[in-house]
Amino acid sequence: MSSSLTSSAPEPQHGAPKGPVDSSRVPRYAGPATFARLPRLDETGGRTDVAVVGVPFDTGVSYRPGARFGGNAIREASRLLRPYNPAQDASPFALAQVADAGDIAVNPFDIGEAVETVEHAAGEILDSGARMMTLGGDHTIALPLLRAMARKHGPVALLHFDAHLDTWDTYFGAAYTHGTPFRRAFEEGLLDTSALSHVGTRGPLYGKKDLDEDARMGFGIVTSADVMRRGVDEVTDQLRQRIGDRPLYVSVDIDVLDPAHAPGTGTPEAGGITSRELLEILRGLSDCNLVSADLVEVAPAYDHAEITSVAASHTAYELTTLMTRQIAAAREAEPAPGPR
Numbered sequence: 596m597s598s599s600l601t602s603s604a605p606e607p608q609h610g611a612p613k614g615p616v617d618s619s620r621v622p623r624y625a626g627p628a629t630f631a632r633l634p635r636l637d638e639t640g641g642r643t644d645v646a647v648v649g650v651p652f653d654t655g656v657s658y659r660p661g662a663r664f665g666g667n668a669i670r671e672a673s674r675l676l677r678p679y680n681p682a683q684d685a686s687p688f689a690l691a692q693v694a695d696a697g698d699i700a701v702n703p704f705d706i707g708e709a710v711e712t713v714e715h716a717a718g719e720i721l722d723s724g725a726r727m728m729t730l731g732g733d734h735t736i737a738l739p740l741l742r743a744m745a746r747k748h749g750p751v752a753l754l755h756f757d758a759h760l761d762t763w764d765t766y767f768g769a770a771y772t773h774g775t776p777f778r779r780a781f782e783e784g785l786l787d788t789s790a791l792s793h794v795g796t797r798g799p800l801y802g803k804k805d806l807d808e809d810a811r812m813g814f815g816i817v818t819s820a821d822v823m824r825r826g827v828d829e830v831t832d833q834l835r836q837r838i839g840d841r842p843l844y845v846s847v848d849i850d851v852l853d854p855a856h857a858p859g860t861g862t863p864e865a866g867g868i869t870s871r872e873l874l875e876i877l878r879g880l881s882d883c884n885l886v887s888a889d890l891v892e893v894a895p896a897y898d899h900a901e902i903t904s905v906a907a908s909h910t911a912y913e914l915t916t917l918m919t920r921q922i923a924a925a926r927e928a929e930p931a932p933g934p935r
Contacts, residue, residue: 629695644691649698655735665893666730672904714739731891734773752790757848788813795851798864831879859898
């Protein structure tokens with residue numbers, strides 16, 4: 596008996612990208628749970644334009660654990676994604692090769708070693724010419740990812756979607772936690788301090804000093820209330836102006852969403868933005884130079900009806916679409932080879 600699970604992802608023709616499993620031939624709930632049912636990296640000959648990578652690590656959390664299971668929960672929820680994105684008028688998996696590169700295996704008992712492992716693995720992926728769509732894991736992983744980005748691109752613009760600032764100095768004396776990555780990134784010179792923005796912040800702080808120190812690092816803040824009062828279009832225009840044409844890294848903590856839209860996360864805060872607002876802001880970044888992105892802090896043990904995982908899978912889909920559109924546009928702009 597032939598296996599429809601192995602025969603239904605069409606082989607690429609004339610160099611075309613290898614796309615997802617055909618859901619008209621294999622039900623979405625069948626087969627391996629790669630992101631959006633895309634091919635594994637080994638099924639594309641080890642080459643890809645956008646690598647979807649999991650980092651199952653949550654040793655840096657300060658409250659609820661469980662984000663180590665977030666990447667696979669997002670992959671499961673992504674089974675329902677389809678190959679055409681009408682909001683961006685693009686078929687992302689036909690524009691460039693996207694592949695699921697599996698997980699970076701990190702030490703769950705040693706944060707320092709885990710950070711080094713992620714940095715090294717991310718560097719290898721970037722050196723291959725691919726961009727990264729990283730699925731966390733907790734927000735600690737943003738630091739090693741930014742180290743790898745800065746090594747390739749220089750200091751990057753950062754657009755950080757989160758309920759929290761994540762610019763604490765230490766927590767219980769620890770310098771590397773999910774609340775400190777952007778303080779460390781600032782100190783290490785990984786960020787373009789003229790183009791840093793938090794979006795969706797809200798909730799109580801330990802003191803006004805948190806805001807003062809954050810401003811000293813160069814961050815601008817768009818709170819969830821700002822998004823509500825000013826609207827998505829105005830906020831997105833402001834962000835685009837701040838980013839300009841700099842290399843942009845986007846980091847999304849799913850707790851930027853209100854707990855009504857993302858209950859499955861480690862440190863929920865009331866009063867967040869909606870999943871619709873998040874997706875619309877991301878879609879408005881089409882003119883920005885998005886070099887890579889991460890999506891973190893999905894904790895499925897606190898989820899129900901896959902609400903959080905579904906929101907996360909669509910967020911990763913929009914970010915991936917942005918990257919593939921930009922890759923395709925850059926290739927079209929390349930001059931045709933001349934006569935030899």
